[in-house]
Each structure stands twice: as C-alpha cells, then as structure tokens.
Amino acid sequence: MHPATNRAQQRRNTEARILAAAERLFAESGYDRTTIRAVAAAAETDPGLVMRYFGSKEELFARAAVVGAGEPIGGTPAEAAESLLAALGAKLEDEPVNALAAIRSMLTHTEAAEGVRAAMAEQQRQAAGHLAADEADLRAGLLGAVTLGVVIGRHLLQLDGLKDAPPERITALMRSVFHDLAHGRPEPDPTA
Amino acid sequence: MHPATNRAQQRRNTEARILAAAERLFAESGYDRTTIRAVAAAAETDPGLVMRYFGSKEELFARAAVVGAGEPIGGTPAEAAESLLAALGAKLEDEPVNALAAIRSMLTHTEAAEGVRAAMAEQQRQAAGHLAADEADLRAGLLGAVTLGVVIGRHLLQLDGLKDAPPERITALMRSVFHDLAHGRPEPDPTA
DNA sequence: GTCTATATTCAGATAGAC
DNA sequence: GTCTATCTGAATATAGAC
Numbered sequence: 001m002h003p004a005t006n007r008a009q010q011r012r013n014t015e016a017r018i019l020a021a022a023e024r025l026f027a028e029s030g031y032d033r034t035t036i037r038a039v040a041a042a043a044e045t046d047p048g049l050v051m052r053y054f055g056s057k058e059e060l061f062a063r064a065a066v067v068g069a070g071e072p073i074g075g076t077p078a079e080a081a082e083s084l085l086a087a088l089g090a091k092l093e094d095e096p097v098n099a100l101a102a103i104r105s106m107l108t109h110t111e112a113a114e115g116v117r118a119a120m121a122e123q124q125r126q127a128a129g130h131l132a133a134d135e136a137d138l139r140a141g142l143l144g145a146v147t148l149g150v151v152i153g154r155h156l157l158q159l160d161g162l163k164d165a166p167p168e169r170i171t172a173l174m175r176s177v178f179h180d181l182a183h184g185r186p187e188p189d190p191t192a
Numbered sequence: 193m194h195p196a197t198n199r200a201q202q203r204r205n206t207e208a209r210i211l212a213a214a215e216r217l218f219a220e221s222g223y224d225r226t227t228i229r230a231v232a233a234a235a236e237t238d239p240g241l242v243m244r245y246f247g248s249k250e251e252l253f254a255r256a257a258v259v260g261a262g263e264p265i266g267g268t269p270a271e272a273a274e275s276l277l278a279a280l281g282a283k284l285e286d287e288p289v290n291a292l293a294a295i296r297s298m299l300t301h302t303e304a305a306e307g308v309r310a311a312m313a314e315q316q317r318q319a320a321g322h323l324a325a326d327e328a329d330l331r332a333g334l335l336g337a338v339t340l341g342v343v344i345g346r347h348l349l350q351l352d353g354l355k356d357a358p359p360e361r362i363t364a365l366m367r368s369v370f371h372d373l374a375h376g377r378p379e380p381d382p383t384a
Numbered sequence: 385g386t387c388t389a390t391a392t393t394c395a396g397a398t399a400g401a402c
Numbered sequence: 403g404t405c406t407a408t409c410t411g412a413a414t415a416t417a418g419a420c
Contacts, residue, residue: 007403014404030300032224035395046405051397104299107348108222121352128353135361141345141353142365148349149341153333156299157340160313161320161333169327173334176377180368199385206386227413238387243415 015053017043022064026101031061031109058111065101065112067119073127080130081182085171088147088178092167095155103148104156120144132184139181146177207245209235214256218293223253223301250303257293257304259311265319272322273374277363280339280370284359287347295340296348312336324376331373338369 021042025034036057040047054060073083091099105112128140150170153159162170179185213234217226228249232239246252265275283291297304320332342362345351354362371377 011403033300036397037395047396048398048405049403052404057396106299107296107344108225108300113349117349117351120349124352135365137353138357138361139365141351141357142342142362145341145345145349145351145354146338146369147341148345149337149339150334152299152344153337153340157305157309157312157337159309159333159337160316161329162337165330165333169330170334173327173331173373173376176372177338177369180372181365184365185368203385228415229413239414240387240416241385244386249414 011053014043014045014049018045018050018053018060019064022060023097023101026061026064027095027097027104029104031057031065031105031112036060061101061105061109061111064098065105065115066098067102067115068096068099069119070123073123074130077131077182078179080127081175081178084127084143084147084182085175085178088150088174089167089171091147091151092154092170099151100155103152120148131182134184139184143178143181146174146181150174203245206235206237206241210237210242210245210252211256214252215289215293218253218256219287219289219296221296223249223257223297223304228252253293253297253301253303256290257297257307258290259294259307260288260291261311262315265315266322269323269374270371272319273367273370276319276335276339276374277367277370280342280366281359281363283339283343284346284362291343292347295344312340323374326376331376335370335373338366338373342366 018039022034022039025039025042028034036047036050039060040050043050050060054063070087071083073080075083090096102112102116106116107113124137124140124144127143128136131139150162154162154165154170210231214226214231217231217234220226228239228242231252232242235242242252246255262279263275265272267275282288294304294308298308299305316329316332316336319335320328323331342354346354346357346362
C-alpha cells in the first residue's frame with residue numbers, strides 16, 4: 001500500500017462514512033435533533049473531525065440533504081402525468097434518504113424548507129408547461145403537494161395502509177388522480 | 193369589582209393569553225424552536241408563570257397542539273368523498289392553528305407525530321367503512337395523505353400556486369381526486 | 385399571585401495535544 | 403491526520419424573593 005495515497009484514501013473514507021451517517025440521522029430525526037456528536041458516533045469517529053471536514057453543522061446538512069432534481073417532464077398532459085407518477089413510484093420503492101433528510105427538516109428548518117420549495121417550484125414550473133392550460137399553475141402545485149403527502153405518509157408518518165402497501169398498488173390508485181390533475185377534468189356531480 | 197373573583201379571572205386571563213401565544217408560536221416554529229421564554233414574551237408575562245400554570249413545555253404543547261376530531265363520515269362512497277372534501281375546504285379557508293401546531297411539529301417530535309397519526313388513523317378507519325370495498329384501507333390512507341399534503345403545501349410550505357389560490361378552486365380541482373380515491377376507479381390507459 | 389435568579393444540562397464550535 | 407478538552411451560549415426547570 002502506498003502511504004501517500006493511504007492517507008488521502010483514509011480521509012475520503014472517513015468523510016464518506018460521516019456523510020452517510022449524517023444522511024441517515026438527518027432523515028431519521030431532522031436537523032435540530034441530529035447532533036454532531038451523534039453523527040460522529042454513528043460514523044465511528046469524533047465530533048472534531050466532523051467539524052474539520054465539513055466546517056459547520058449547516059454545511060454538513062447542505063451536503064447530506066440534497067433534493068434530487070428529478071427527471072425532465074414533457075409531452076402531452078397524459079405523458080406528464082405518467083412521468084410524475086413514475087417519479088412518485090421511484091420515491092416509494094426505495095427510501096430516498098437524501099430527500100427524506102430534507103423533507104423531515106423542512107417544517108422546522110428554514111434552509112431545508114427553502115431547498116424543498118425550490119426543487120418543487122422548478123418541477124412545477126416545468127410541469128405546468130405540459131399540463132392542460134387552464135389553471136395549470138394551481139394544478140401543478142397540487143400535483144407536487146399530493147406527491148409530497150404520499151411520500152410523507154409512507155416514509156415519515158408511516159400511516160396505516162400506506163406504510164406496507166406495494167408501490168405498484170399505490171401508483172395504480174394514484175394514476176387516475178394524476179391524470180385528473182394534469183387534465184383538469186370536470187368534477188362529478190356532488191349529489192351523485 | 194370583587195377582589196376574590198378578580199384574582200381568579202386575572203389568572204384565567206393570563207393562562208388564556210399564554211395558550212394563545214403558544215398555539216401561534218408552535219404553529220409558526222414547531223416544538224423544538226419554540227421556547228418557553230418566547231411564549232412568555234409573546235403573552236406579555238414571564239417564563240416562571242408559564243411553567244407554573246402548565247407544568248412543562250410538553251404539557252403546554254399537548255394543550256396547544258390538539259388535532260380536531262373532524263366531522264363523522266358516512267353514507268355512500270360519493271358522500272364520504274364529499275365529507276372529506278368539505279373537511280379539506282374548511283382547513284384551507286381559515287388557518288387551523290391548533291392542527292398546524294401539531295402538523296408543523298410532527299416530523300421532528302414524537303408526541304406530535306403520535307397525535308396526528310392517531311387522529312388520521314381514526315378518520316381513516318371511519319372512512320374506510322364507507323368507501324368501495326376493494327383496498328379500502330389503502331385508499332383511505334391515500335385520502336388522508338393527499339389532504340395532509342395539500343394543507344402542508346398551502347399553509348406550511350406555501351407552495352407557488354397554492355398559497356394564494358381561493359379554497360373553492362382547490363376543492364373544485366380536488367373533487368374528482370377524492371371521488372376517484374373513494375371509488376377506486378380503473379386507471380386510464382397510460383399510452384392515451 | 386407574580387416575577388427574579390440560578391442550577392443543570394447540553395449543544396456547536398475552537399484550540400491544541402498526540 | 404486524528405482525537406481530547408474546553409469555551410460559549412441557550413434552554414428547561416426550580417427555588418425563592420416580593
């Protein structure tokens with residue numbers, strides 16, 4: 001083993017362990033309740049190194065809680081609905097730990113809220129151009145809010161009936177919902 | 193003024209001010225970031241009295257962040273959908289500060305999560321009995337998750353397109369969504 | 385009944401030993 | 403490059419003065 005690279009590799013290794021531990025703990029407990037000390041313990045190192053490598057708790061969070069940009073959305077309203085539905089399915093299949101870290105913290109930590117809102121605003125802006133024109137902004141916002149609610153209900157709140165359901169059954173039920181919102185279908189008669 | 197009752201009234205008055213301030217601050221900042229000191233300052237009293245009247249921060253939170261039981265749900269699937277839609281409309285019209293205090297804290301505070309989950313489980317249990325039978329539990333859970341997502345998107349995250357929309361337009365768009373989920377309609381053809 | 389002072393705990397951040 | 407000790411600040415909760 002080459003000693004020079006060993007040092008650098010060891011450092012990168014430790015840094016990666018810290019980052020992985022931070023992602024998990026931020027996703028489990030949110031920003032405030034996750035301590036630098038706990039991250040260090042989970043990564044089997046010490047708090048001083050965490051600070052040395054990442055500078056501050058805020059910077060560590062910014063590295064750990066990134067909200068993925070998501071696939072580009074295009075085509076007809078129906079195709080846009082299917083794209084957004086596929087994105088939901090992916091978030092249900094395996095736990096998106098980076099996004100969950102941000103979502104877990106977004107209601108009590110301003111930076112996390114800003115990150116989530118920015119990512120959703122970008123997706124909404126992109127989606128709105130491919131939905132039926134009438135009230136497209138509102139319907140794009142509702143598509144985002146609905147997606148967020150399902151992800152929270154499953155992974156974070158673990159609601160009965162949602163936490164154990166197979167992702168395909170959830171997406172199957174949500175398909176008509178997404179198409180409704182993408183097209184802006186007329187509501188059925190309330191007295192039906 | 194009767195001095196004996198004045199004392200008791202003064203006490204109830206102060207207690208009510210504390211509770212109102214706590215509701216507002218918990219809804220704005222969540223459990224962890226709301227301090228007894230800030231509540232006392234907002235209620236124009238001092239931290240010692242808050243502790244004396246409510247015992248602990250946890251008990252104050254339990255009194256301030258109560259999740260309303262919601263109207264009973266019944267009738268046909270279509271009627272159940274309309275009931276749930278009306279409940280959503282009410283939560284959009286004026287800010288439900290008690291519920292928002294609980295929702296704001298539910299991702300980072302165990303007791304808040306437990307309260308919200310219990311309230312939602314009760315509503316889901318009740319709703320499931322009135323939805324179309326197939327996969328009723330999952331669809332009841334999705335109705336709750338979707339509702340939660342819209343409330344969070346509007347009041348807590350203030351998503352573009354949602355925060356300023358008139359409640360009637362939101363409920364109008366969500367009507368078909370709720371009826372879809374209540375009935376378990378077959379999904380449209382993905383290639384349409 | 386109301387407010388002040390303080391004990392205790394614990395977190396983030398820093399300096400420096402090994 | 404890695405870890406220890408400590409500084410600083412803030413929060414809950416308590417004891418007790420007015």
